[in-house]
Amino acid sequence: MELFWSDNISGGTVVLDAEESAHCVRVLRHRAGDAISVIDGEGTLYACRLVVADARRAEAAVVDSQPRFGSHPYRLTMAVCPTKNIDRFEWFAEKATEVGVDVIAPVFGEHSERKVIKTERVRRIVLSAAKQSLKALIPAVPEPVSVLDFIASAPADALRLICYCDETLPREQRLSIKDALAGAPDDVCILIGPEGDFSPREVAAAFASGWKPVHLGPSRLRTETAALTAVTAVYLQKGL
Amino acid sequence: MELFWSDNISGGTVVLDAEESAHCVRVLRHRAGDAISVIDGEGTLYACRLVVADARRAEAAVVDSQPRFGSHPYRLTMAVCPTKNIDRFEWFAEKATEVGVDVIAPVFGEHSERKVIKTERVRRIVLSAAKQSLKALIPAVPEPVSVLDFIASAPADALRLICYCDETLPREQRLSIKDALAGAPDDVCILIGPEGDFSPREVAAAFASGWKPVHLGPSRLRTETAALTAVTAVYLQKGL
Missing domain, CATH: 3.40.1280.10 (SPOUT methyltransferase, trefoil knot domain)
Known part of the structure; x- marks a missing residue:
């Protein structure tokens, strides 16, 4: 599983920054409609579907979310x-x-x-x-x-x-x-x-x-x- | 404390190999009469006195030994x-x-x-x-x-x-x-x-x-x- 990170998640939409967008679209060649996994860096994993496959500013729609993903009990x-x-x-x-x-x-x-x-x-x-x-x-x-x-x-x-x-x-x-x-x-x-x-x-x-x-x-x-x-x-x- | 290593220790005499001799005599500038510490790699530390300060083949006399030096109980x-x-x-x-x-x-x-x-x-x-x-x-x-x-x-x-x-x-x-x-x-x-x-x-x-x-x-x-x-x-x- 490949994780992307975003600090721009709101109203069911995830926007990837330039670096993550390039990695997602240019390097890994994801296309609109692909399932991708995004973390918010604060503990939640979002299952998403890529909507805008822009290598500078990719956008995805949140399908599901999982709090405390990969967390530890301390x-x-x-x-x-x-x-x-x-x-x-x-x-x-x-x-x-x-x-x-x-x-x-x-x-x-x-x-x-x-x-x-x-x-x-x-x-x-x-x-x-x-x-x-x-x-x-x-x-x-x-x-x-x-x-x-x-x-x-x-x-x-x-x-x-x-x-x-x-x-x-x-x-x-x-x-x-x-x-x-x-x-x-x-x-x-x-x-x-x-x-x-x-x-x-x-x-x-x-x-x-x-x-x-x-x-x-x-x-x-x-x-x-x-x-x-x-x-x-x-x-x-x-x-x- | 600087440790040297030797696999040539017998009869109260320690011989350092070329690399350890160079480090002891050329780099650290030890001279005959200096106290040095040598490990045998098998668990024993030897307190020694340098006798021959040769940068290719240094020799030291064992003064004391300490088995299980820095050891762990497993x-x-x-x-x-x-x-x-x-x-x-x-x-x-x-x-x-x-x-x-x-x-x-x-x-x-x-x-x-x-x-x-x-x-x-x-x-x-x-x-x-x-x-x-x-x-x-x-x-x-x-x-x-x-x-x-x-x-x-x-x-x-x-x-x-x-x-x-x-x-x-x-x-x-x-x-x-x-x-x-x-x-x-x-x-x-x-x-x-x-x-x-x-x-x-x-x-x-x-x-x-x-x-x-x-x-x-x-x-x-x-x-x-x-x-x-x-x-x-x-x-x-x-x-x-």
């Missing part, structure tokens, strides 16, 4: 400091979308070496990954904020976990992510630091705001591997 | 059909090594589009990933065999799981990987098929040999993402 926000080598962050964004995530929030820590990110490029990657893995919800990729701002703004009723391995913390405060997720709410927010780890000020702010420190086990994981391991932990615990 | 063999785009398989090999795996066995299915793989290249990738993630055990990468041969040769006392989603199987036979791993032995063998899935003959052979079919949940994962999700499931269940 809400996960992953806040991750972009890696020095941006390929590794983009790889994470693709794989996290496949497994199941709602928000991929790039955040910059006080110890981050990288302080810029092209969010538009990441959005294209997650759009493509969502279509490829048959999900109607495209993860949101907000503009980056600082780790301190992210810590302060995360909803207090979500399970908020900061992946941070401080050996000096008392053992009962160093839960594994698996134990932290057990019996927790289905709204989860996880924060992964930069290669240079969180600053003491960031850690103190997280603790003061009620974030729980968790570890990802004994393996020494790169930033992007740690982030995907956390997504997979949520998926395995709450999605299966 | 034994995992991942048999995976290499992807059409080999980058994706190599990416899996790197990430699986970081998370924790013992054997990465490339296997070719009857529906595999790709029928060749450069195992030497994959071995270099897992060597590099093991060093980077501070593990003294380098996953073995055997020469490829067919899926049918692999199914027949896997040890019967290991938990043998085939990731295969046949909706026609009775529900009680379609365990999630999480449930299949619960209470299972620590010796685990997991088989992941090609993009074109297993052939009926391969599935029948697996069932006849006592392999258990498992699913990885509702998300539609690419081959390499499915394989890493399976590694992560074992790591989270048995490694934390």
Whole structure:
């Protein structure tokens, strides 16, 4: 099944943008009358019939709709400091979308070496990954904020976990992510630091705001591997 | 900590090969008397002192040794059909090594589009990933065999799981990987098929040999993402 995406769906009519129209009409050679599948990026799949096979502005009529198509039974926000080598962050964004995530929030820590990110490029990657893995919800990729701002703004009723391995913390405060997720709410927010780890000020702010420190086990994981391991932990615990 | 690798360790003396010697002496500029750390690739870390700082054949004296350095408390063999785009398989090999795996066995299915793989290249990738993630055990990468041969040769006392989603199987036979791993032995063998899935003959052979079919949940994962999700499931269940 090939999915198209549109943010212009109303009154039973779907309009594809220039890029999706070209792919639908020029590349895949769809003609008026063909059945096509369109996602709105917010969770709904529309079964449509192509009406105007214009390679710059294709139009289709909605035949049926299916909410929560390819959805997962949790809400996960992953806040991750972009890696020095941006390929590794983009790889994470693709794989996290496949497994199941709602928000991929790039955040910059006080110890981050990288302080810029092209969010538009990441959005294209997650759009493509969502279509490829048959999900109607495209993860949101907000503009980056600082780790301190992210810590302060995360909803207090979500399970908020900061992946941070401080050996000096008392053992009962160093839960594994698996134990932290057990019996927790289905709204989860996880924060992964930069290669240079969180600053003491960031850690103190997280603790003061009620974030729980968790570890990802004994393996020494790169930033992007740690982030995907956390997504997979949520998926395995709450999605299966 | 920078790790070197050697397969030439005996009588308290470590000899580095040409590549590792060049990296140690020419790139990192180690001199005789420097402390260096060497892994044997089989699980032991050796604390050494450099004796001969030769950029083609460096020699060091063993000061101390630490078995099971960076190890995990399970034994995992991942048999995976290499992807059409080999980058994706190599990416899996790197990430699986970081998370924790013992054997990465490339296997070719009857529906595999790709029928060749450069195992030497994959071995270099897992060597590099093991060093980077501070593990003294380098996953073995055997020469490829067919899926049918692999199914027949896997040890019967290991938990043998085939990731295969046949909706026609009775529900009680379609365990999630999480449930299949619960209470299972620590010796685990997991088989992941090609993009074109297993052939009926391969599935029948697996069932006849006592392999258990498992699913990885509702998300539609690419081959390499499915394989890493399976590694992560074992790591989270048995490694934390």
